[in-house]
Amino acid sequence: MNIVNNLFNIKYPIVQGGMVWCSGWKLASAVSNAGGLGLIGAGSMRPSVLEEHIKKCKKATSKPFGVNLPLLYSQIDKHLEIILREKVKIIFTSAGNPMLYTNIFKKNNITVVHVVSSKKFAVKAFEAGVDAIVAEGFEAGGHNGVNETTTMCLIPEISESINIPVIAAGGIASGKSMLAALSLGANGVQIGSRFAVCKESSSHKLYKNYVFDSKEGDTQLTLKELTPVRLLRNEFFYKIQKAYQDKVSVNDLKEILAKGRAKKGIFEGDLINGELEIGQVSSMISKEQTAKQIIDEIINEFNKQKLLIKSIKLNK
């Protein structure tokens, strides 16, 4: 079985998801130094900030790292310019049409990975010429697809439809779930939530603690009329639910969402008015660890679980 190590020239097939307000140079370089692939999340960065983070990341690690670039970002051309000028070698694109930029990246010898949440878009990304895709299930935190297909169903579906590497995302935070993802046919995993609350994440302490305290069932996919997003329930979340009960219009919903809600919640630690994006798997994350501790723990658990699985004799 092929894993994505060679594609990115990394030690372990673990990608740290690019996440708004969490994944700057500190997190990306820590993950890369620990043997995974760190990604700077450009989605919450103005172009000058992205440039600064790329420069700092280069200084902090000699290992490969990448940038996650939401294609719908308003200043995408400036982001693009910086990425090419700084000679970033790995780009993960999301939220947009992979036909638009994949050629430009490929001409510049950049490895391109596109994030999708359905088979239809996986095939489109494959046809656009990307090197790999991230297939992200319904359980993932933050923005999410409309099909609501879970990781368990999405990975076999996609990996049997295209012949480029598939990186599984959504619900993966441990060695067990990493083994499950590879069993389903994935060639690597992308982990978001667990890194979102690790030591090197730039998320706020109060947000981290709220995640550590969360239980099974505490996140919910909402705002499906705008763009579906998975959140932990808090006062802001209940405000949205109240708006649904009051049957407000999509425009009113937009007004409630307003701007900067994710920054408020994740970066500033406003647990009341902020949008607290995180995956379902947050219920299994209970303490702050370094990126290295997380990766080492996942690899150890993976190897241990692999031995257990090896010992199974199906026939009675």
Add this chain to the structure above:
Amino acid sequence: MNIVNNLFNIKYPIVQGGMVWCSGWKLASAVSNAGGLGLIGAGSMRPSVLEEHIKKCKKATSKPFGVNLPLLYSQIDKHLEIILREKVKIIFTSAGNPMLYTNIFKKNNITVVHVVSSKKFAVKAFEAGVDAIVAEGFEAGGHNGVNETTTMCLIPEISESINIPVIAAGGIASGKSMLAALSLGANGVQIGSRFAVCKESSSHKLYKNYVFDSKEGDTQLTLKELTPVRLLRNEFFYKIQKAYQDKVSVNDLKEILAKGRAKKGIFEGDLINGELEIGQVSSMISKEQTAKQIIDEIINEFNKQKLLIKSIKLNK
């Protein structure tokens, strides 16, 4: 790693989910004869019909089989009487409080398994003294939990919380997904959708074909205000969606749902007015096979995939 073979005295740790209008004596005995655990789904059977199916199942197989019993069923006491009189040895209970009947079953030396979709109810079932639980994720077909936790997140959460066997359900229809489920910590799997459309299922030919033609994204969880149910989209489904758009009351929704919708869709093959319950994994099921062909294929794929996983060396 322990699998559930000894608990049920079966060859493979594969349970066929009890499903309305699909799983009578023919399907249950075929699965049991093929080495899995077949279940008669009592949810769509009047007491006299259940009695007939149990008697026929005994004649059709000498292997262990069980009955799936929804605890909210209106004539539950009559079902119970028949189960005890017919000396059924394995009961899967669902949709109700496991405290109510577990003692009665245990006193009669019946193995009791309860179906849950959240950690909270798994712990309750454990405390009620059941022998195992089925943990069913959001991707599963038919009736579903309110937490929307997916199989990938639910299995580790529950298997680390209680020390009785956990049978994973939701999104499992292949050797790969079975391997994934055991990797997550499950001790066996329950498969619904694939058996719902197999040769021995009593579902209608037109329903089966509709499932075989379905694609990724074609099912949706709806009717969350009554009891969440996963369906394939059809005219009945769009009628529900229209009702939501028109912001009708819960009572009006109940009227639209009315009675017998599942029977209409699944048993009578009314693709227009029927409720077409099935799991997300339906998109991966494309032909009618016998229960034995399905089990043999799953076991072969499981063993093949296990070898591939064994060959993975994580370090570059």
